[in-house]
Amino acid sequence: MDQMLSKAKQWIDEKKDPRSAHWQAGLEAFMELVLPHLETGRLTPVAPLDENDLPVFKAALERVDLSPGLLAAFLPPSVADPILPPDSIEELVRIKKEKPSYKIIIQRPGKENRILCAEISEHAHRPGVDIFQSGAFLGNFDFDTHDVCIMELTKIIRTHAWEKHKWQRKDYLAYTLNWFEKTVLLGKADVSIDKQYSFFHSPTLVKMNRVDALFLLLHEMVHHGFKKDPENLYKALSVARENSKNKAERILAWESIAEQSLLDLLNIIRNLGLLDFANFTNAENFQFQNEFVRTVRKLSSDLDKI
Numbered sequence: 001m002d003q004m005l006s007k008a009k010q011w012i013d014e015k016k017d018p019r020s021a022h023w024q025a026g027l028e029a030f031m032e033l034v035l036p037h038l039e040t041g042r043l044t045p046v047a048p049l050d051e052n053d054l055p056v057f058k059a060a061l062e063r064v065d066l067s068p069g070l071l072a073a074f075l076p077p078s079v080a081d082p083i084l085p086p087d088s089i090e091e092l093v094r095i096k097k098e099k100p101s102y103k104i105i106i107q108r109p110g111k112e113n114r115i116l117c118a119e120i121s122e123h124a125h126r127p128g129v130d131i132f133q134s135g136a137f138l139g140n141f142d143f144d145t146h147d148v149c150i151m152e153l154t155k156i157i158r159t160h161a162w163e164k165h166k167w168q169r170k171d172y173l174a175y176t177l178n179w180f181e182k183t184v185l186l187g188k189a190d191v192s193i194d195k196q197y198s199f200f201h202s203p204t205l206v207k208m209n210r211v212d213a214l215f216l217l218l219h220e221m222v223h224h225g226f227k228k229d230p231e232n233l234y235k236a237l238s239v240a241r242e243n244s245k246n247k248a249e250r251i252l253a254w255e256s257i258a259e260q261s262l263l264d265l266l267n268i269i270r271n272l273g274l275l276d277f278a279n280f281t282n283a284e285n286f287q288f289q290n291e292f293v294r295t296v297r298k299l300s301s302d303l304d305k306i
Helices: 002-013 018-037 053-063 146-160 169-186 210-228 230-242 247-271 282-304
Strands: 043-045 071-075 103-108 114-119 128-133 136-142
Touching: 002 018, 018 071, 018 103, 018 114, 018 128, 018 136, 043 053, 053 146, 053 169, 114 146, 128 146, 136 146, 169 210, 169 247, 210 247, 210 282, 247 282
Parallel strands: 043 071
Antiparallel strands: 071 103, 103 114, 114 128, 128 136
16 A cells, blocks of 8 residues: 555656546556466456356457456456546546446556556446556547447557567467467457467467467467366376376376367367368378377376376
8 A cells, every 4th residue: 555655646746647646556556466366468357256247257358359468357346346436537437336347457567557447347337448657547448338348448458558579489379378268268269369479370470380380379278278277187187097007008098188188179270260271281281190199299298297
């Protein structure tokens, strides 16, 4: 709290509007509070979601396209309702206090933090997005409905929050993996993605062809899934160990787990039309078979080390 007040005071001393200075400082303090629960480049709920929250979160997840270094928090009503701008800033009051609020707060860290605060509740009388930097209110976007607001999030984020620095290989990997995870979760082919930053769509970003890029994505997705869901993984590993009499049988069990994981993802890619396998050349088909076997072995080796 002291740090928040100190930052607001500094901005006010710099002739920023005290109202916007205090509001941005409050938003930054909230993001600092939930920081341990956030992961850069990913929209993360900061509280458990109930059945009413899930459709709103999924709609936002489809449209919130984040560059790798951005922090983004999804606030359901249990958290968002008490977070209200001062009544004195009429242009920031988007929803009545008694109505359930859904907010998204996006922060671009840096020397001068930029904050985007979006109210996307269907109960908002003025859904939209407010933008702040260094205690100053930079502007806002107002929409007639929450559906239109959600649909416009991609454009707003790319224009006003997107990181402009030169990306490294790890940035392309993180960005593309985040898109693919959302695509698998939502089961939709039109999840927001800027193809010029996705190595799956633009393999030359990581000096690969499209078959190499496909299997890099599959490996990263499966490997990340192993780490993200250790409980189910350990159950599968325990069963495999119990049914294995020697190392050779254990390796076969690991390969079976890895192969099924790859096949599940390939079916999703095929069913959603994310890649035209029928358009592969003979050379690409040959490479596909080799890469499939190689990736299965690589993943099984990863499993054997757990």
